[in-house]
Amino acid sequence: MAEDIAIVAFAQTPSYRSYGDSEASMIMGVVNQIFGDVEIDRYEIDFTIAGSCDYLLGLPFSFIANVDGYGAWPPIYESHVEMDGAWALFEAFVRLQCGDIDSALVVGSGKSSSGVPREIFPLQTDPYVSAPLGLDPVSVAGLQARALLEAGKATERDFAEVVSRSRRDGLSNPHAQVAKDVSVETLLKEPYYASPLRRHDLPPISDVAAAMLIVRGQRARELCEKPVWIRGIDHRIESHHLGLRDLTDSPSSRIAARHLGLDGGSLDVAELCVRYSPEEIVLRQALELGDGTKINPSGGPLCGHPVMATGLTRVIEVARRIRNGEAGRGLGHAASGPALQHNLLCILEGDA
């Protein structure tokens, strides 16, 4: 039986609207911060894995350039996913369970500022029936929002309440890019952008790097006073064919939650990958999150959406709250694809 695996250190840059230097330099900053926080030599790390996307910068092989950010001489054991860093965390978590190595550095990074995300992300979709239409995540979020309204599962006021609460919570998050105290009434007076969504229902465009060190067993206790234990990670995906999905529900999240035993104890905090305000309504209902669970105290992706690190920073925000004693057990959620097509759940706990 594999030993428990813990997050022993994490770091993230602020969410920048446009960061003026390379993605590798952003990564270097957060990775150096981790090695400043934990007494471990970078060349003692057994495995390194990053999540990023070359299309964001439009520079082929930028995922190779990013390797500079964590240092690769002498050569390191390294891997990459063209996905959010939360999926890099998943691969690292699975890799450590093999039992032959003890530590993994996980990175998620993205610079969306130089491209046009709404023109890039249709390329994630079916290349025959969706991508040629430029069917983008904002438009699909609009279809999802309307479906929720028509099904009676949400109102436009519900969307505005998510935004108002999130942006206000962002005021106390030093990494937030967009944060303000704005009332639901004020938000509801704004014009539509992709009706029934208004511009504030969308996330900002952001540049961020985030990193995390996970370590197995006793070594985790040696490295930090308050390890945050990863109790499980599961991820599930739904059809790429929108017509086969119920956009008002998230069956993939529900299956992942069941496999993780999400209901097997109280959940103090959930950081959800709410890129568009209606997604919070869908996730709350699918995951059956109760009043005892604080949702997105960081403000969530509506305050900063570093594509390729948005999910990993959700896990970091939960770990931060467990470490500082605000929470004992929490859920980090990452999503990929339009309208919550692909969902990853990660359960974290502190020492009892």
Add this chain to the structure above:
Amino acid sequence: MSEFPVSFTLEYPYTRTPGPVIGPFLTALRDGRILGIRCGGRVLCPPMEFDPDTGETLRPDFVEVGPSGRVESWTWIAEPTRKHPFQEPFAFALVKLDGADTAMAHAVKAAGPEAMSTGMRVTAQFREERAGAVSDVYFVPEDDARDQAIQPGEGEVEITTHLISLTYEGMLHPHNARYAQGLLDGKFIGQRSPVSGKVAIPSRGYDAIACVMLTPADDVELPPTGTVASYTVITPIKYRGQTETESYISATIFLDGSDQSLPMQDIRDIPLDEFRVGMRVRAIFKPPAERNIDAVGNDWMYPTVGDVLERWEPTGEPDVPVEELPETM
């Protein structure tokens, strides 16, 4: 200090075979019809090759659906992207066509958001120019539809083309801007790592081995003289966009004092039988008004000196023995 905007377009011209299900679907669209596929007791549109529940391969049992259907959800796109089917405001909608059991995401051209509603009836309209692509069709409110006489095309759609074309804009990173300004000024500006003492040009803005960021204080000006580290002879072959016709030398050159060679320097004035590794060379800059650094970008994987050099010429000094060349980073 000067700021240098960078902008570029990344293009991937894809051609794809559509396969046994999407092929007939696209052929039908070109011919003004919409096909679904039978899957158990239901009809999927757009059609799929596999039963989405079981993964079983579906027989090519097509059913013509539409041309009208019902809007299941919609969103009004106030500001279309350059990739959208319309450049003026329109709706994306989930349209369940008559005879189909699944909805298709597609565009609806309507007068405005007040003309849209969930449950409304829409009808397919086909574009004058059709390419055998999903964008051959769009939808309008049923009352706005006009009759179309569509002349079927010839043969089956066996290839689809999709040009991915994305534009990017930003600024040269600060160390790249100082390097670019140097080139415009007729100077080679590199950076020396305070940890290793090694000099790189162009610098990446950090020491990738020591993992430390460098600052303007680490900038160093290198002389225009150097030593040939390696070279190859490029013999042009014909391809779209090729401008070269004659063979030329492409060399890597260590500027004096640098630990990283400048890659791919064109050598056009030194005869091949005189060119050699270890040869001492000097860069001759173009006149200031002719120096161009448009090709200098932020991607260190493809470093360049832009178009600022007239030529490299031999200095006439004795060759540097190969074993005395720097150990490249």
